[in-house]
Amino acid sequence: MVATLVDAVRRTPGVRLLDHSSDPAHNRSVLTMAGDAPALKAAVLALFGAALPAIDLRTHSGEHPRIGAVDVVPFVPIEGATMADCVALARETAQAVAQRFQVPIYLYEDAATDPARRNLEDIRRGEFEGLAGKMATAGWTPDFGPGAPHPSAGASAIGARMPLIAYNINLATDRLDVAKQIAAAVRSSSGGFRYVKAMGVRLEHRGIVQVSMNLTNYEKTPILRVFEAVKTEAARRGVNVLESEIVGLVPAAALIGTAQHVLQLTSFTPEQILENRLRETSI
Amino acid sequence: MVATLVDAVRRTPGVRLLDHSSDPAHNRSVLTMAGDAPALKAAVLALFGAALPAIDLRTHSGEHPRIGAVDVVPFVPIEGATMADCVALARETAQAVAQRFQVPIYLYEDAATDPARRNLEDIRRGEFEGLAGKMATAGWTPDFGPGAPHPSAGASAIGARMPLIAYNINLATDRLDVAKQIAAAVRSSSGGFRYVKAMGVRLEHRGIVQVSMNLTNYEKTPILRVFEAVKTEAARRGVNVLESEIVGLVPAAALIGTAQHVLQLTSFTPEQILENRLRETSI
Numbered sequence: 001m002v003a004t005l006v007d008a009v010r011r012t013p014g015v016r017l018l019d020h021s022s023d024p025a026h027n028r029s030v031l032t033m034a035g036d037a038p039a040l041k042a043a044v045l046a047l048f049g050a051a052l053p054a055i056d057l058r059t060h061s062g063e064h065p066r067i068g069a070v071d072v073v074p075f076v077p078i079e080g081a082t083m084a085d086c087v088a089l090a091r092e093t094a095q096a097v098a099q100r101f102q103v104p105i106y107l108y109e110d111a112a113t114d115p116a117r118r119n120l121e122d123i124r125r126g127e128f129e130g131l132a133g134k135m136a137t138a139g140w141t142p143d144f145g146p147g148a149p150h151p152s153a154g155a156s157a158i159g160a161r162m163p164l165i166a167y168n169i170n171l172a173t174d175r176l177d178v179a180k181q182i183a184a185a186v187r188s189s190s191g192g193f194r195y196v197k198a199m200g201v202r203l204e205h206r207g208i209v210q211v212s213m214n215l216t217n218y219e220k221t222p223i224l225r226v227f228e229a230v231k232t233e234a235a236r237r238g239v240n241v242l243e244s245e246i247v248g249l250v251p252a253a254a255l256i257g258t259a260q261h262v263l264q265l266t267s268f269t270p271e272q273i274l275e276n277r278l279r280e281t282s283i
Numbered sequence: 284m285v286a287t288l289v290d291a292v293r294r295t296p297g298v299r300l301l302d303h304s305s306d307p308a309h310n311r312s313v314l315t316m317a318g319d320a321p322a323l324k325a326a327v328l329a330l331f332g333a334a335l336p337a338i339d340l341r342t343h344s345g346e347h348p349r350i351g352a353v354d355v356v357p358f359v360p361i362e363g364a365t366m367a368d369c370v371a372l373a374r375e376t377a378q379a380v381a382q383r384f385q386v387p388i389y390l391y392e393d394a395a396t397d398p399a400r401r402n403l404e405d406i407r408r409g410e411f412e413g414l415a416g417k418m419a420t421a422g423w424t425p426d427f428g429p430g431a432p433h434p435s436a437g438a439s440a441i442g443a444r445m446p447l448i449a450y451n452i453n454l455a456t457d458r459l460d461v462a463k464q465i466a467a468a469v470r471s472s473s474g475g476f477r478y479v480k481a482m483g484v485r486l487e488h489r490g491i492v493q494v495s496m497n498l499t500n501y502e503k504t505p506i507l508r509v510f511e512a513v514k515t516e517a518a519r520r521g522v523n524v525l526e527s528e529i530v531g532l533v534p535a536a537a538l539i540g541t542a543q544h545v546l547q548l549t550s551f552t553p554e555q556i557l558e559n560r561l562r563e564t565s566i
Binding site: 223227 | 543
């Protein structure tokens with residue numbers, strides 16, 4: 001069944017499928033694709049077209065919270081695209097999906113039209129099972145599509161957000177309390193940086209602890225600022241930072257920005273990067 | 284005349300001319316091109332073919348030291364090419380040029396066959412005017428080509444080297460002596476880092492001073508290490524670093540490496556950079 005969805009994306013001209021993974025416990029698949037705006041819109045429409053006949057939320061269960069057959073579609077700006085481009089694409093795609101498939105759509109994150117619906121967690125609260133009741137209450141009229149759930153496909157969240165960076169800092173200690181205290185100090189929910197989610201975890205096999213983080217906007221909360229804050233908080237507790245790691249992908253700009261930041265680089269432009277020049281210029 | 288040389292490169296298939304500049308005082312032109320090994324070899328042969336009928340060193344003068352009509356050809360590894368690739372290409376190109384044009388060639392820097400001929404300055408010493416005498420002395424038999432200068436075109440240096448980074452650090456002071464002392468502390472020639480050339484200069488219009496540097500191997504002498512050393516030397520003299528700047532182009536790897544360095548990033552690979560994944564992978 002997942003193969004049908006993957007094929008729908010693969011067959012869309014101008015779209016490259018970068019990654020796909022399925023988690024049986026979550027009963028959920030994630031597809032990552034890249035392309036320009038019209039190609040991505042076409043791919044998302046193709047994906048809904050393949051998913052709706054195949055997935056019935058009335059008989060679906062899994063550990064991960066969800067409101068729809070196509071639960072969430074985030075557009076992420078890369079390679080010269082701006083957040084404004086992604087917000088426009090999210091709106092346009094949401095409108096087309098709602099019209100073609102009669103699925104209610106909530107715009108979220110940077111594409112949200114209501115601050116109360118900015119966070120995906122708030123949109124998902126109650127899940128598919130609670131959706132009909134929730135949609136009948138004030139503030140939950142969708143941005144596009146019918147005012148009640150699609151019978152089998154529920155609703156979808158479509159939005160725009162910055163690329164997320166999974167970033168972990170390992171501490172040269174086995175004291176889990178220290179990792180938890182530092183996580184609390186740097187994460188938004190307990191007074192830390194606006195775009196940091198963090199928790200302290202134990203790396204049993206190595207006998208050390210880790211501050212495990214998601215950086216949800218590396219432009220507004222840069223990696224280096226987070227690293228330095230963790231280092232300072234660790235030092236305050238007599239603990240050293242052992243190393244850090246990026247899990248999965250990271251936009252080049254996040255690392256280039258880190259270099260600019262630490263070197264106090266002034267008047268630097270992306271055109272100064274040799275590889276950019278190679279790709280863009282021929283005189 | 285320069286237009287003829289530029290055209291020779293432009294017309295070579297598979298080669299992209301990235302930049303060219305001519306300095307009237309130096310009476311010298313610099314062409315920057317990119318391509319794979321066979322294309323670059325063909326472009327250099329085409330350049331010699333265009334330059335030799337056009338440039339006669341017997342009637343040439345200019346402020347910049349030179350030994351030949353095509354004075355120097357450095358091959359620089361970028362985008363996955365290794366230094367070994369560039370050394371091999373330098374040797375192959377040198378042999379082809381010597382054979383086709385009867386120009387003596389000295390291999391230099393990483394392609395050098397003799398440590399005494401590694402530095403371009405040593406090869407150039409005496410310039411075209413002293414070349415016949417120099418080539419007759421021990422140790423100056425060229426790597427390829429005749430044992431005496433080409434009558435009008437002299438000799439050429441062909442080699443392989445790392446991309447050079449022009450890197451300046453501005454100090455929050457007008458004390459030129461501090462900039463000069465710091466330059467002396469970090470440059471190779473007076474006991475500093477192996478791949479740093481540095482001098483202290485005054486930025487008159489801003490009322491500050493600068494440590495002006497060339498970093499000749501950012502892998503072995505990383506930017507961040509140099510920045511930190513300058514900062515420490517400045518602090519020792521009660522001076523702060525105001526900012527730094529990269530002049531012209533810089534390989535992405537030098538900035539990515541800076542980020543890895545400061546973040547203590549472990550087990551990071553270039554495949555984790557989103558833009559690299561976009562260009563390389565289609566699943």
